[in-house]
Amino acid sequence: MKQIKHYVGATILVAVMTAGIGFWLQLVLQNMPARASRQGIAVDWLFGLHFWMIAFLFALIAGFMLYSIIVFRRRKGEDGDGDFVEGNTPLEILWTLLPLIVVIYFSFLGGTTLAQVEAADPAAMRINVIASQWDWRFEYPNVGENQDKVVRSDVLYLPLNSQVLLRLRSRDVIHSFWVPEFRIKQDLLPGGEVRELRITADKSGDYMVRCAELCGREHAVMLANVKVVSTDEFNSWLAQEILNDPRQSDNAAVRGEAWAADFGCLACHSTDGSDGVGPTWQGLFMSERVMVDGSTVIADEAYLIESDREPMQLLVAGYDPVMPAEVAAGMSDEQINDIVEFIKTLQ
Amino acid sequence: MRLTKIGLIDGLINYFAGLVIGVLFISAFYWIFGWDGPVVEARWVVGGIFATMFFLKGTGVIDDWLKWSRGISTPDHPHEEPGWKRYFNVSLDHKVIGVQYGVTSVLIFIIAGTFALMFRTELVNPADFILGASQTDALDFFNTLVGLHGILMIAAILLGVGALVNYLVPLMIGAKDMAFPRLNAFAFWINLPGALLVLTTLFIGGFDSGWTGYPPLSSLPSKIGFQTFFLGVYFIGLSSITGGINVIVTVMRMRAKGMSYFKMPIFVWAALATALIQFTATQLIGLSFQLVMLQRLFGMNFFNAAEGGNPVLFQHLFWFYSHPAVYIFVLPGLGVIGELLPVFARKPLFGYKFVAMSSFGIALIGFLVWAHHMFTSGMVTYLRVPFMYSTMLVAVPTGVKFFSWVATIWRGKLVFPTPMLWVLGAITIFLLGGISGPPNATVTTDLYLHDTYWVVGHFHATMFGGYVFPLFAALYYWFPKVTGRMYNETWGKIHFWIMFPAFYLQSVGQMLTGLNGMRRRIGTYDAGLGIETTHLLVTIAGYAIAISVLIFLINVVVSLRSGQKAASNPWGSRSPEWQIASPAPQHNYDKDFEVLGNPYDYGLPGSVYTSLSAAPAGD
Numbered sequence: 001m002k003q004i005k006h007y008v009g010a011t012i013l014v015a016v017m018t019a020g021i022g023f024w025l026q027l028v029l030q031n032m033p034a035r036a037s038r039q040g041i042a043v044d045w046l047f048g049l050h051f052w053m054i055a056f057l058f059a060l061i062a063g064f065m066l067y068s069i070i071v072f073r074r075r076k077g078e079d080g081d082g083d084f085v086e087g088n089t090p091l092e093i094l095w096t097l098l099p100l101i102v103v104i105y106f107s108f109l110g111g112t113t114l115a116q117v118e119a120a121d122p123a124a125m126r127i128n129v130i131a132s133q134w135d136w137r138f139e140y141p142n143v144g145e146n147q148d149k150v151v152r153s154d155v156l157y158l159p160l161n162s163q164v165l166l167r168l169r170s171r172d173v174i175h176s177f178w179v180p181e182f183r184i185k186q187d188l189l190p191g192g193e194v195r196e197l198r199i200t201a202d203k204s205g206d207y208m209v210r211c212a213e214l215c216g217r218e219h220a221v222m223l224a225n226v227k228v229v230s231t232d233e234f235n236s237w238l239a240q241e242i243l244n245d246p247r248q249s250d251n252a253a254v255r256g257e258a259w260a261a262d263f264g265c266l267a268c269h270s271t272d273g274s275d276g277v278g279p280t281w282q283g284l285f286m287s288e289r290v291m292v293d294g295s296t297v298i299a300d301e302a303y304l305i306e307s308d309r310e311p312m313q314l315l316v317a318g319y320d321p322v323m324p325a326e327v328a329a330g331m332s333d334e335q336i337n338d339i340v341e342f343i344k345t346l347q
Numbered sequence: 348m349r350l351t352k353i354g355l356i357d358g359l360i361n362y363f364a365g366l367v368i369g370v371l372f373i374s375a376f377y378w379i380f381g382w383d384g385p386v387v388e389a390r391w392v393v394g395g396i397f398a399t400m401f402f403l404k405g406t407g408v409i410d411d412w413l414k415w416s417r418g419i420s421t422p423d424h425p426h427e428e429p430g431w432k433r434y435f436n437v438s439l440d441h442k443v444i445g446v447q448y449g450v451t452s453v454l455i456f457i458i459a460g461t462f463a464l465m466f467r468t469e470l471v472n473p474a475d476f477i478l479g480a481s482q483t484d485a486l487d488f489f490n491t492l493v494g495l496h497g498i499l500m501i502a503a504i505l506l507g508v509g510a511l512v513n514y515l516v517p518l519m520i521g522a523k524d525m526a527f528p529r530l531n532a533f534a535f536w537i538n539l540p541g542a543l544l545v546l547t548t549l550f551i552g553g554f555d556s557g558w559t560g561y562p563p564l565s566s567l568p569s570k571i572g573f574q575t576f577f578l579g580v581y582f583i584g585l586s587s588i589t590g591g592i593n594v595i596v597t598v599m600r601m602r603a604k605g606m607s608y609f610k611m612p613i614f615v616w617a618a619l620a621t622a623l624i625q626f627t628a629t630q631l632i633g634l635s636f637q638l639v640m641l642q643r644l645f646g647m648n649f650f651n652a653a654e655g656g657n658p659v660l661f662q663h664l665f666w667f668y669s670h671p672a673v674y675i676f677v678l679p680g681l682g683v684i685g686e687l688l689p690v691f692a693r694k695p696l697f698g699y700k701f702v703a704m705s706s707f708g709i710a711l712i713g714f715l716v717w718a719h720h721m722f723t724s725g726m727v728t729y730l731r732v733p734f735m736y737s738t739m740l741v742a743v744p745t746g747v748k749f750f751s752w753v754a755t756i757w758r759g760k761l762v763f764p765t766p767m768l769w770v771l772g773a774i775t776i777f778l779l780g781g782i783s784g785p786p787n788a789t790v791t792t793d794l795y796l797h798d799t800y801w802v803v804g805h806f807h808a809t810m811f812g813g814y815v816f817p818l819f820a821a822l823y824y825w826f827p828k829v830t831g832r833m834y835n836e837t838w839g840k841i842h843f844w845i846m847f848p849a850f851y852l853q854s855v856g857q858m859l860t861g862l863n864g865m866r867r868r869i870g871t872y873d874a875g876l877g878i879e880t881t882h883l884l885v886t887i888a889g890y891a892i893a894i895s896v897l898i899f900l901i902n903v904v905v906s907l908r909s910g911q912k913a914a915s916n917p918w919g920s921r922s923p924e925w926q927i928a929s930p931a932p933q934h935n936y937d938k939d940f941e942v943l944g945n946p947y948d949y950g951l952p953g954s955v956y957t958s959l960s961a962a963p964a965g966d
Contacts, residue, residue, distance in 0.1 A: 054783065062775055087700075088754075111732050
């Protein structure tokens with residue numbers, strides 16, 4: 001019977017620790033980036049529950065340990081051993097079965113919340129998200145009055161409170177689409193595989209897509225801006241983009257600048273003279289290039305076209321051979337000519 | 348070539364000779380046949396294979412096998428001159444091999460830890476780039492360092508596990524040696540060329556994928572550093588496989604008379620479960636890296652989606668090893684906890700059979716959970732649900748261990764020498780690692796946490812709680828048995844009291860930045876997240892851990908020279924290895940002992956474990 005006081009003491013310690021750690025953890029959760037999507041509701045709810053469980057389990061084990069360390073230590077002058085207790089089969093079965101029930105319940109909650117996150121609105125607007133090293137592109141297909149226009153953007157505009165269906169793919173390696181405020185993420189696969197993610201942004205403001213799957217050198221700074229705006233603002237933005245589409249311009253250089261952005265060229269090649277993963281385009285045209293084998297070449301039109309079509313054949317000294325050949329595979333000759341015209345303007 | 352008669356040095360000389368010969372060999376092939384292909388990569392791969400073969404021949408570790416193949420017999424247990432030279436030569440004594448494993452492990456641990464300090468320093472300030480001349484170069488080198496830190500720590504842990512298992516298992520079961528002493532030596536020596544090859548990547552451009560090496564990033568032609576990384580991991584994996592089968596056979600066939608499975612020391616159970624995973628799972632990481640290697644060399648499009656390959660398939664193959672691998676890392680450590688707690692609580696291990704079986708439960712369930720690393724990967728979406736259930740199930744046998752440990756110290760007579768501090772620290776840190784796991788396991792919350800620093804914090808807590816802290820407990824605890832001298836108790840405790848709080852700060856700090864949106868494996872981060880202070884604290888904690896390890900090393904060196912002579916059984920343990928002299932003699936036990944009782948009957952008057960104990964141990 002004298003054992004009772006030990007169990008009471010340890011239980012009080014566990015309770016106090018659970019409360020202390022638990023409240024601290026709930027404060028920690030409030031410091032997460034403020035939630036801005038409906039899908040995040042289920043995520044945050046499950047986080048809250050998990051964190052109470054974490055507090056309790058930590059307190060349970062650490063509390064009993066702490067109590068034992070303080071109370072059941074060998075005192076000065078004492079020797080001999082502790083109580084001879086080899087086990088307690090009912091207790092051992094209990095602490096196998098009880099956790100089993102708890103984990104199955106948590107898995108069940110994981111399943112139901114996942115269903116909430118994936119709940120589909122059939123009217124959701126489709127947006128194509130195209131990742132490449134190290135660039136994000138967003139395409140709004142089937143827009144405009146006759147649903148026959150495509151808007152391309154390097155900023156992800158989202159209408160407030162309506163679900164969008166992001167159709168994700170990659171041009172080269174695996175990337176991952178993540179906006180912390182939206183909570184959920186999804187990898188983008190190469191080779192024409194499309195993966196989907198549904199987002200219902202419910203708080204207007206500016207956010208950022210952050211690539212969450214290591215994708216090479218510039219992975220840390222593979223970011224894109226996200227703007228969540230009211231439906232009206234969103235529609236007028238779309239209309240504006242359709243009206244002012246540089247790809248429809250009469251000026252080849254203006255079209256070229258847009259293609260260069262669409263195909264992700266500008267992620268590595270700056271237009272302002274600053275050094276990047278690849279050579280800058282400023283002052284490139286008709287300049288003298290030193291190649292890896294020591295020879296020099298004048299960067300005329302033919303050179304520019306060939307270094308786009310066959311990037312591994314013309315390697316400039318001082319840069320790693322990382323330009324993917326797949327980029328040019330999707331470009332028409334007209335588009336490459338437009339880009340060359342654009343480079344010509346950068347003197 | 349045997350120039351110096353010291354295996355290690357001869358091995359290294361032959362390694363570089365083999366490298367040159369291999370490079371010339373493959374270059375000649377390309378030249379004669381006019382092959383078109385990535386000749387530089389081929390040189391490193393073939394050079395690396397030649398170098399490894401020459402290394403093994405140079406050390407002499409395969410000499411007996413070669414002689415046998417020519418019909419020449421050699422003595423089973425050749426006499427080995429005592430002295431320091433044994434440790435630099437091929438030795439067949441499991442205790443020497445254990446020490447060789449341990450020292451190599453600590454060396455690699457220091458290299459990998461130094462890499463961590465370098466990139467942690469980079470992360471102090473998101474706007475400063477100290478790892479390279481430009482931002483882009485710094486970020487590139489950062490990626491290589493992160494990958495090398497990961498893979499070298501894994502190598503260090505596998506070697507550390509090898510040290511514990513090799514030294515302890517034969518002693519604990521009353522065997523003179525491992526079942527296959529030559530295979531045992533081979534399993535150690537092949538790690539050295541493996542580790543050298545992995546480090547070579549630093550000098551040929553590195554690799555920028557992290558230790559996971561996902562294609563298509565790892566199959567892009569621009570980074571040839573992937574090849575030596577893949578090859579090195581392959582050889583280190585070979586060590587795991589050969590080491591694993593040796594442990595399995597040793598435990599199954601060479602136990603002392605009367606030692607039924609449920610009378611084995613609990614560490615042996617952990618070692619057996621570990622060996623089973625090593626022996627059956629390691630092939631998959633070798634295979635997955637080998638396929639990428641072939642994809643790079645010969646354009647075989649295993650993982651090239653544009654040509655019908657599948658990049659997600661790589662992740663399945665990779666994690667089929669690499670998830671069970673974490674149980675290879677922690678199960679021996681959990682065994683150490685179970686082994687040491689009864690000694691210092693002076694009380695039997697609570698629920699021995701449940702604890703023993705829980706190791707097997709963890710090992711078994713560990714094979715069924717791999718895809719939880721892939722919840723966001725784009726694999727078939729419905730598969731995430733069964734993998735969530737199986738992953739959560741791991742909590743059950745792990746919970747059994749925690750409850751049993753707590754019940755073991757409950758109403759004991761606890762004493763707190765240095766090893767006990769490390770054991771208790773290990774339990775709370777493994778607890779931190781364990782309870783930060785379920786939010787990763789439930790898919791919904793993992794969609795947020797995946798690839799964030801939360802995972803980094805969780806993983807480091809499981810590794811420190813399941814491996815690093817138990818390893819230090821074991822190193823202090825068995826130091827007298829290995830060296831015959833006592834370590835310095837005060838400095839051992841100082842080591843603990845620096846590393847323990849520093850690790851909590853580091854791990855919890857990592858988790859908090861992850862919750863705030865910090866991604867994994869990034870060399871710079873966004874100022875807007877408000878995580879600069881936490882990052883600074885994590886870095887400081889990292890340096891504190893490094894300092895505490897330095898204290899440990901000084902303690903070891905000083906104690907080796909001038910530590911107090913150790914008694915045969917300073918801890919009052921009942922385990923057989925403590926009933927013989929310190930340091931343990933070359934052939935372990937003069938005569939075979941017999942098991943008469945249970946291993947952990949502390950507090951039961953008149954009980955004995957083995958025939959070695961004349962009187963009940965501990966009195």
